Amino acid sequence: MAYVPDWLRETVETRANGLCEYCQSAKLIITYMTVDHIRPEAQGGLTTEDNLCLCCIGCNSFKRDFTTGIDPELGVEIPLYNPRSQNWDDHFKWSEDSSVILPRTTTGEVTIQRLRMNRPDIIRSRQLWVSAGWHPPKR
Template sequence: MSSIPKSIRQKVINEAGYRCEYCCTSSRLIGMPLVMDHIFPTSLGGSDGRENLCASCYRCNEFKGAKITANDPVTNESVSLFNPRQQRWLEHFQ
């Protein structure tokens, strides 16, 4: 059971405009409620604090899992995954 209060969940979703903060897909198109993702996973010491939460579609949440880095397929270099609290989507995905 999650310890994130319903009021915080709703605030995160409202602030995200009812869109996944990773793929920007509207929850209306997804057809499922958005879930809370821990940007820095709790398994790695992340908190349930507002600054560490983002609205995510189920697919993005499952794909990201407990990762904070991934290998760039072109350079094979380890790079940080997108952080919607610290990065701008259009700049990160250019």
């Protein structure tokens, strides 16, 4: 992974309000955040502000070098959610108890699947965060 200079990492983190730009987990409670290349370096993605986002280690470990997911109905590849050019609220919403991320669009659906944004461990964590008053995040 390319070296991301401290100033650029800080810019990305501040812009994201310390939240994973995919699953919205807060840096305060997820201890390890990384900086994701939205377009992977392996595909020519640059280490620039407009190609970076703050990402928890869980989402990052499943995103790897993927840029698409499979539409479950049509079986075709469609692009993953892009936090730089798209709005989280247009593609995702919280379940009533805020423990599960629900898709509003096919983009949301394939991104939830590809990044496993509703991993059983993170659902349990969200339930605890809700009871502590830390979740869902205020943006």
